[in-house]
Amino acid sequence: MNALEIHVTVNGESRSWSIAPGDLLLDVLRREGYWGVKRGCETGECGACAVLLDGAPVNSCLVFAAQADGRRVLTIEGVAHGDRLDPLQEAFLDHGAVQCGYCTPAMVLCTKALLERRADPTEDEVRETLSGVLCRCTGYRKPVEAVLAAARARPPAAKPKPAARRKGAAR
């Protein structure tokens, strides 16, 4: 195979990797030690492998690693600030929103992206955001509560301005 060189910013750090043309982002991330990216169905259904690609949640099992060249990837390993958990992660703990934990990284990443876009998400928006991550412990209620609590708890300065969303969304 003709190896390709890709340059990706993962969790704020520049990485250069040699990959095969057919490698998927999920496989490369796990090979490189980002084990918080979970391997689930590998057909885009379960969402356990979600990462943020340039800030947007995607299933890394559906992204060719070559397509991540030059882009920013955020995995769960990059969400905490050193030893200090992100307030959203704290909210998941406070609300008992973690059972087996396999889907938790994806849930945190997807809702983190939502909170960065929406100052005060509705419960429906939170549920819609979580609906792409399958939890087989049947635990959606507590994650929903955790995300809503994290949104409410944010200091006003940390919240995106409501007007900013329209600008970003309208293309």
Next chain:
Amino acid sequence: MFDQLRAFHRPTTIAQALRLFRTERRRGGRGAFVAGATDVVVLGDRRLRFLVDVTNLPLRYIRRRGGRWAIGATSRMADLEHSAELRRFANGALAEAAGTCGSLQIRNLATIGGNLANASPACDTAPPLLALDASVVIAGPRGRRTIPLDQFFRGVNRTALDGGLLVEILIPAASIPRGGRAAWSFQKLGRLKSDIAVVNAATGIVVDKGGHCTWARIALGAVAPTPLRARRAEASLVGQVPDRAAIEAAAARAAGEAKPVSDVRSTADYRREMSRLLVARALAECAGRLGRSS
């Protein structure tokens, strides 16, 4: 899964993409254009030897000129869903359909061009685009050709692309008589809204000043090898006031034009019955919108 892939190209121009595709083809082996990859990966064709990624081409745009639209083929479903302008266009039918194409993580990857080029019978963006008389622009070695969307689909996962690249979707301005009005509706039946459709449907109607229908489009998905227009049902509405009786008659006729199969998601009988129901709902929603906006 794709360990037999020998090349993954990332061209930045359409000409380059077409050239790479041709050159690789000559070297032999199966290849494909790829954008969001949400279908290419899931189909998992191990015979693929090369892929030409088109997401670096300048094809991610949604442009409106007057009543006409041009949508770049690599626009993501999320782009369509969140476009403030598109949400106001045609009662938001196309934006709404894009918003049902899989989960959030899928809609951030999947493109409208890929959705059409994959030619799934259940393709969610096809019914609204058929109800908007959309065309697709295909770039090939001998230049560009534009074909109506209803001639693009040739069978399950089969299209008129013929090695070309789908680059743009065009939507013409609706022809509305003086004093007349238009309305559209999208309907989808699935276990969740993001699931593959059991049946999907879109309708569009134009009425004149007197409330008589001058133009009608009824499109159905997941009920035939390709998304289809129920032309006899459309014709039956023209000249009529879209009241309950006319809507029921057109919906029954549309269900008769469906050619559903039974599969894991539904039986053929259920699909036919749901075709009738969804078309009736869509037409009633159009009629309601016309009533309210007067």
